[in-house]
Amino acid sequence: MTFRHWIAFGMLALGVAACSFTGQAPNRNAEIIVVGDSILAWHRRSARSIPSIVAQSSGLTVSDVSISGAPFLGPNGIPTQYVASDWDWVIVNGGGNDLDGTCQTPNGSRVLDALISSNGSQGAIPAFVNQAAAQGAQVIVLGYYPVSDRGGPFAACRAILAELAARQARLAASNPDVIFVDSGLVIAPGDASAYAVDLVHPSLRGAALIGELVASVIAGNGR
Numbered sequence: 001m002t003f004r005h006w007i008a009f010g011m012l013a014l015g016v017a018a019c020s021f022t023g024q025a026p027n028r029n030a031e032i033i034v035v036g037d038s039i040l041a042w043h044r045r046s047a048r049s050i051p052s053i054v055a056q057s058s059g060l061t062v063s064d065v066s067i068s069g070a071p072f073l074g075p076n077g078i079p080t081q082y083v084a085s086d087w088d089w090v091i092v093n094g095g096g097n098d099l100d101g102t103c104q105t106p107n108g109s110r111v112l113d114a115l116i117s118s119n120g121s122q123g124a125i126p127a128f129v130n131q132a133a134a135q136g137a138q139v140i141v142l143g144y145y146p147v148s149d150r151g152g153p154f155a156a157c158r159a160i161l162a163e164l165a166a167r168q169a170r171l172a173a174s175n176p177d178v179i180f181v182d183s184g185l186v187i188a189p190g191d192a193s194a195y196a197v198d199l200v201h202p203s204l205r206g207a208a209l210i211g212e213l214v215a216s217v218i219a220g221n222g223r
Contacts, residue, residue, distance in 0.1 A: 028085040030063035035081040036093035038068035042201040053211020058218050071097040072115055072124050079128040089218060090132045093142040095164050103157035112160060120170030133177035141168050141180050145187035152199025179217060186213045
């Protein structure tokens, strides 16, 4: 996630890779499609991103169309990355770019509710996830790992991101075709080596840990 404000949609310069809203064409012959933000896209060029590790660890073909800087809401939202096809799996994350800059303001709660309601049944995330599942795919909702103990741009967002994850878990519990995967299972906030220098994105080690976690979930839920 190279983050931006929900209202102004302005980029937050972190001194790292620039945001891009240009997506890659999906490989419709792949077994897995990945949509989301730069947490997923990070390390793509070196083929060591989370989706790359999923492909390497699972042996399945992965079409990664995630876009750095993508919000979930709005005309450039993450759901627009998705293309309907005969996917076995859909992996999706997102919401951080929408919440950036609003975490401790009244807008934060409104944005969170627009993303996903308290019970996980309403909002942009459930609408997309349930639609993808209804088309026959098993959907993995990948939750964010905790904000690093060292702080970073999202230090003010710890509570709202934890609530986002809780709501995503409730969504998954309501649909047997949806699995919530908590990245916090493998990345602890005190593990500095799992975070990139910007304290937002995963390091190579962090991406590998998450990718292997997702691949293990896929292996344990074979279709």
